[in-house]
Amino acid sequence: MGGTVEVQGLTKSFGRQNIWHDVTLTLPPGEITALLGPSGTGKSVFLKSLIGLLEPEAGTILIDGVDMVTAKESRRLDLRKRFGVLFQDGALFGSLSVYDNVAFPLREHTKLREPEIRSTVLEKLEMVGLVGQEHKVPGEISGGMKKRAGLARALVTDPSIILIDEPDSGLDPVRTSNLAQLLMEVNAATDATMMIVTHNIELARTLPDNLGMLYRRELVMFGPREDFLLTDHPVVSQFMSGDPEGPIGMSEETDHRRTDQLGYDSLPGPDGATALMTRHAGARSIEVLPRQLVPRSGTVRASGVRHRERVTTGAAQLYVADDEERDRARPVPTRSAPVRALDATGDLFALSLDTAAATLRRPFALREAIEQFWFVVRVSWIPAMLVSIPFGAVIALQLGTLTVQIGAQSFTGAASVLAVVQQAAPIVTTLVIAGAGGAAICAELGARRIRDEIDAMRVLGISPVQRLVVPRVLACMGAAVLLNGLVSVVGVLGGYFFNVIVQGGTPGAYLASFTALAQIEDLWVGELKAIVFGFLAGVIACHRGLNTAPGPKGVGDAVNQSVVVTFLLLFFVNFVITTLYLQLVPGKAA
Structure with a gap:
């Protein structure tokens, strides 16, 4: 079974701008979860926070029981070896070939001999359709190819937790469909816990076991796809249908005014939460649940069996955010210019100490x-x-x-x-x-x-x-x-x-x-x-x-x-x- 990821009360801001607050969710081990939301809602920031690249102002992130927020950097580096991460633009090392980029984790963290590394790398490159391109450097391939090479590198160590940021960007519809099928096959073979950030509605409908949505600086809904896709929540329904009419506007700053103008009532949701409901036919829920992808190999996904059991027994509950809580003013911590200058000075001093200490550690470059x-x-x-x-x-x-x-x-x-x-x-x-x-x-x-x-x-x-x-x-x-x-x-x-x-x-x-x-x-x-x-x-x-x-x-x-x-x-x-x-x-x- 894949690694465990538990998030409690997570809050992140950049200066005076609050990205999201009090986000709480648990990724079911071994299952596929998709995170949705309008552009600019902090989905990529959330992924980077999960792996300790960004430090939140509040909350905990437990990776297999270890808090990434409070752990030392050396401990974080060790925990990150359990992750496979695909960044938006692939994040390939520009000075290395595609082959060397994919082989990089194996050479760093395993004792495999070069023939074994070559066999594994070529297998992953074949999975993503890049055989024959392994000798090229990132500057010589397209954006979509960089994305696929980044995915091969993310999968090369068979990680227990896989985070994927917008896998469909830069890919045509056919390759996007093939990529979604590939992710399903990987999940069936490894039982890894997967989280995917995407704007692709078709991928969100057919690939994940669970879905969540960030909107107006909070997690508005999270739970099994069976409940998420059939909800008549106006924000979720508008986003999933791509309808220009609804609470989601061109910018988050105007969304709350659109919500008031369109006229939505609050109705009780599960566990005492409050769900927004429309007074008129603005929200359109899906009447028939789309069919989920299955492995072409015919393999039965262990995570799929566990997911159906959780849904059947009622253990999987749909979380819906409290709308009244969303509209409350939330103070955003700010730092004055002198404090920022002191922070920068402290960071420089800390880097000096880290550099001196790292000079004595192996391996030396x-x-x-x-x-x-x-x-x-x-x-x-x-x-x-x-x-x-x-x-x-x-x-x-x-x-x-x-x-x-x-x-x-x-x-x-x-x-x-x-x-x-x-x-x-x-x-x-x-x-x-x-x-x-x-x-x-x-x-x-x-x-x-x-x-x-x-x-x-x-x-x-x-x-x-x-x-x-x-x-x-x-x-x-x-x-x-x-x-x-x-x-x-x-x-x-x-x-x-x-x-x-x-x-x-x-x-x-x-x-x-x-x-x-x-x-x-x-x-x-x-x-x-x-x-x-x-x-x-x-x-x-x-x-x-x-x-x-x-x-x-x-x-x-x-x-x-x-x-x-x-x-x-x-x-x-x-x-x-x-x-x-x-x-x-x-x-x-x-």
Whole structure:
């Protein structure tokens, strides 16, 4: 029998907008449940809440007895291995082929050998009609094919709980019918608990054992299809018939006014609930129950037998929401700008700690770290060198002019070199890394975020921090150390050239003063700053990328924020490190 899913009093809001409140339902184990509702009622949000991708403000979600709301992320990752999830757009990993996308969960969570993995993957691809397309990457296939590839990946581990978000989007009617039949066959073979979000009325009529409907920020009805489809509830009847006349309008904000204008009475419903009934022929209930799909193989579904038994014995009851409760004003918790800023700061600090801890855990994505290191160095080293030359020159010219004025020109070399090594080189290096490599990292993770790839990774039981953040942060740190040395050398040479050639300084005095006053700690503090600054640049870029708002504008805003925040934090941390160094390490006497 499939996994158990029990939801109690679930409430979710985004800012001031309440999505739904006090949702309570239990998915019958092993049965197929469809969740309906007008667009914008939070059906996809509900699915993401079930698997712990979104945190509700109130309520519990028990998965096989474990509360996903309060469980630690490590526990959630383990629980998600029991799920198979199909996102709206497939959420395939763009850098992997269709074959590798489907094989990904098997390679991560099983010890199967590659021939066994290949056999399983090709079997699932054949189920969804993608044999022959396995070598293509997601960018080379259509939206409907991405959806089918995503379904193959969701089914490849034979999960006990399957969540499917709008399986018919991007598919023609024939393939939609074949997909519905496929889901029925999967349920018959695995007895998995299934929940499907859909707008397809034909699929909703013929596939599920149970149906529920979200409307006006609550679950208005939930129960067996035998009762749900035969109800004369005006909202359900209008939605199932696609009738423009009824309480459902073009937007949820006007639905309550349409309900009042059309004139509906309240009649007692089951268990003391109240059902809306029309005074006139606006609501049309179905007179004959549509025939449910059956497995073509002739297999008797164990879940179907249990479902009929529950309906026959009266154990399956139709829930109908209380209309009076629906119209009560519900305060939505809001957070002020300072509180949101503190939350963001706390999230950044938590990500820093998680990154440090995940660095020590296995498996370590060595190949990813090397690729990211090479990428950051490749896009940063030329700009860093070009910027370091004028930095070194300006420092040497300014200090040279000042030392001449006070009669201490013999110390020009020491002052210039120490300024470059301790201050300019780490800052220039990190600014370039943040503006080039960090911006690219943020944009890449942001694009993955809006394509649901990050959520797909979490659903597959893989930590994005360990798989994506750690390699990129270490790459930024390694690149910062390497480029800091390069920038220091180029900056010192630039300062030397301008001091000797332009200002007429003495070559021997320039270097002698540096060797007389410098000490090994002065060189180490520059490298220490590079390591710390590189860590900050990497963590901030990853943090903003992982928290990107939807859409291309969200990605652009995240990139801008990552660069600005890195710059601001960089100068503050530089001040702190420099102050501590000067207090703890005494200078060398001349």
